[in-house]
Amino acid sequence: MENKIKKVAILTNGGDAPGLNAVIRAIVKTARTNGVECYGFIEGYKGLLNNNYVKLDLQTNASGLLIKGGTIIGTSNNTNVFNYKVVNEDGTVEYKDLSDVCVQNIKDDGFDCLFTLGGDGTQKSSRDFSLKGVKCIGVPKTIDNDVAHTDQTFGFDTAVSVAAEALDRIHTTAESHHRVMVVEVMGRYAGWLALESAIAGGADVALIPEIPYDINSVINKINERRSRGKEFSIIVVSEGAKPKDGDITIKATLDQGAGLDNIRLGGIGDKLSNDIERLTGYTSRNTTLGYVQRGGTPSAYDRILSTKYGCKAMELALEGIFNVLVTYKDGKMSYVSLEDVVGANKVVGAASGNTKESNIRKVPMDCDLIKIARDLGMSLGD
Ligand code: F6P
Numbered sequence: 001m002e003n004k005i006k007k008v009a010i011l012t013n014g015g016d017a018p019g020l021n022a023v024i025r026a027i028v029k030t031a032r033t034n035g036v037e038c039y040g041f042i043e044g045y046k047g048l049l050n051n052n053y054v055k056l057d058l059q060t061n062a063s064g065l066l067i068k069g070g071t072i073i074g075t076s077n078n079t080n081v082f083n084y085k086v087v088n089e090d091g092t093v094e095y096k097d098l099s100d101v102c103v104q105n106i107k108d109d110g111f112d113c114l115f116t117l118g119g120d121g122t123q124k125s126s127r128d129f130s131l132k133g134v135k136c137i138g139v140p141k142t143i144d145n146d147v148a149h150t151d152q153t154f155g156f157d158t159a160v161s162v163a164a165e166a167l168d169r170i171h172t173t174a175e176s177h178h179r180v181m182v183v184e185v186m187g188r189y190a191g192w193l194a195l196e197s198a199i200a201g202g203a204d205v206a207l208i209p210e211i212p213y214d215i216n217s218v219i220n221k222i223n224e225r226r227s228r229g230k231e232f233s234i235i236v237v238s239e240g241a242k243p244k245d246g247d248i249t250i251k252a253t254l255d256q257g258a259g260l261d262n263i264r265l266g267g268i269g270d271k272l273s274n275d276i277e278r279l280t281g282y283t284s285r286n287t288t289l290g291y292v293q294r295g296g297t298p299s300a301y302d303r304i305l306s307t308k309y310g311c312k313a314m315e316l317a318l319e320g321i322f323n324v325l326v327t328y329k330d331g332k333m334s335y336v337s338l339e340d341v342v343g344a345n346k347v348v349g350a351a352s353g354n355t356k357e358s359n360i361r362k363v364p365m366d367c368d369l370i371k372i373a374r375d376l377g378m379s380l381g382d
Contacts, residue, residue, distance in 0.1 A: 005317050007037045009053060009111045012071040013044030013079070013118040013125075017141045017155025018298035019306035021072055023117055025065035026310025028056045034318055038062075039111070040073035044118070045081050045125060047074070049098055051105040066303055069296040071117075078121075078254055078262050082128055082349030085255050097349060103132050113317045117141050120148070120341075120360050121352040123325055127338035128348045130323040137316055138325040138338060139309045143294045146190035146360040148343060149336045150327040154306040159186070159293040160196045163236075166289055167201025170234060178231035180222055180276050180284040184269025186293050187238045189354050191363045193293070194238035198378065199369065204233045205379040207272070209240035209248070210363045213381025215275055221379035222280065237272055239265040240354075241381075248354075263353055308333050 010027055012020050024040065031038045038056040041047030054073070056062040061072060084098045106114060113135045116126040119142035126136045140147035143159035163185050174181040183203075187193035191208025198206035205221055207213045222233045242248045249267040269286035276284040298306060305328065312326045312333040324335040343359025345352065352358050363369065373380060 004320060005034075005036050005112045007039070007110055008113045008115065008314075008317060009039045009041055009106070009109070010056070010073065010115040010117065011041040011044050011048060012073055012075045012141070013116065013122040014075060014077060014142070015119070015294060016070050016075050017143050017153075017294050018069055018158035018296060019154035019302040020070065020075075020117055020141060021065035021068040022298055022303050022306035023139055023141070023154065023310040023313075024056065024072065025062060026307045027115060027314045028058060028062045030311050030314035032058060034314070036314070036318075039109075043074040043079075044076040044122070045079045045102070046076040048102045048105060048114075049079075049081050049084070051109070053109070066307075067297045069298070075118075080121075080125065080349065080351060082125065083351075099129065099132060099349075103129070103134055106134055113137060113322065115139060115313055115317075119144065119153070119352075120146065120358065123147065123338060123341050124345060124350070124352045126325075127323070127342045130338050131348060135317075135322040136338065137313050137322060138341065139313050140325060140327070143193060144187045144190055145192035146188060146362065147325070148341055148359045148361045149325065150329065150361075152305065152328050154302050154309055155294065155298070156192065157301040157305070158296070158299045159193055160200055161299050162293050162296075163193065163197035163289060164200035166287070166292075167197065167203060167234065167236070170287060171202070174232040174234055177283065180233045180235065180273070180280075180282050182235045182237055182269045182273045182276075182284060182286040184237050184239055184266070184286060184288040186289070187240060188265060188360075189240045189362070190360055191238045191241070192369075194236050194241070195363060195369045195373065198236040199373060199376075201234070201236070203236045203378065205235040205381065206373060207235065207237040207241040207268075207381045208363060209238055209242065210365070211380050211382050212242050212244045214244050215272075215279065217379060217381055218272075219276065219280055222276070222282065235272065237269050239268060241268055262351060
């Protein structure tokens with residue numbers, strides 16, 4: 001049977017994650033096997049708006065991608081073309097819906113399908129474009145592991161490994177100095193990265209957004225260890241964690257909240273470390289891991305997962321299944337509708353993020369990770 005699909009485009013949007021290039025490679029290779037031409041929009045939705053794209057060619061630009069960090073076609077972080085910041089000549093700022101320009105670009109260029117590689121914000125726009133008639137297939141990327149309906153996003157495994165290695169190093173210096181060492185990890189409003197890093201790195205305390213913490217409970221854990229002769233403690237704190245009587249720590253709000261990913265978290269590690277010093281008199285230091293968690297080469301696991309995601313995405317396009325997110329569920333590749341992915345966040349152009357409508361996957365209290373953390377005697381701050 002002849003393919004209905006002839007020409008497809010990929011975009012990578014939001015914060016980068018290890019495995020993006022491996023997904024691109026898998027899509028391009030599966031496309032070649034099936035006689036489909038592949039293109040990449042430059043810098044995510046921004047490239048779609050500016051109609052800026054390149055042909056992805058396995059002989060030249062799309063070669064050697066399996067192990068390469070970042071994304072060869074670039075990404076943009078808080079571009080919301082449905083509510084796009086335009087600075088007029090007189091310096092005034094307006095927010096405009098420019099999505100029709102993008103839709104026209106796709107029509108004019110003759111793309112039969114758009115692959116959107118990104119997290120919840122990217123998939124929200126993907127669903128919004130699907131309502132405008134664009135044939136979209138999403139692929140769930142993020143080190144935060146918080147995309148709804150999939151058990152694991154690509155990039156997460158690498159980020160956990162990086163954090164675990166950092167924790168190994170923090171361990172020896174903590175022990176030598178008898179310090180309370182805090183390590184702040186990313187993860188936005190979900191605690192997957194903090195919890196898995198803490199378990200992999202043998203931390204004593206893990207603080208995650210899903211469980212607002214009581215500082216006294218953290219201090220009790222430190223003291224309990226000291227009473228057993230352990231004069232150091234390791235605390236992993238998620239950037240989105242907050243105390244019971246306080247709020248999340250925000251570094252910056254971008255574009256007056258109009259972007260897709262407009263709130264930059266960060267600073268809870270320093271706050272926690274200062275609070276511990278003030279309340280106990282013990283020496284405490286914070287290390288914020290930051291962008292090392294999402295840079296560099298993907299782990300072997302992420303290379304395989306990314307390849308599965310990329311091949312499956314192109315297979316779905318060949319089967320004529322659109323407006324879906326590729327998922328990895330119960331050990332199998334599958335898909336769900338983009339409508340299900342956005343959940344209650346129905347308004348076209350609305351931002352994703354920490355609103356009651358946003359549909360991200362948080363750590364459920366009955367999951368194995370929570371149980372084993374407690375089995376190990378790890379404090380979760382409650
Ligand atoms: O979503 C991925 C992520 O790395 C989060 O863990 C973090 O909060 C955010 O991106 C940082 O984004 P930015 O690149 O805008 O600083």
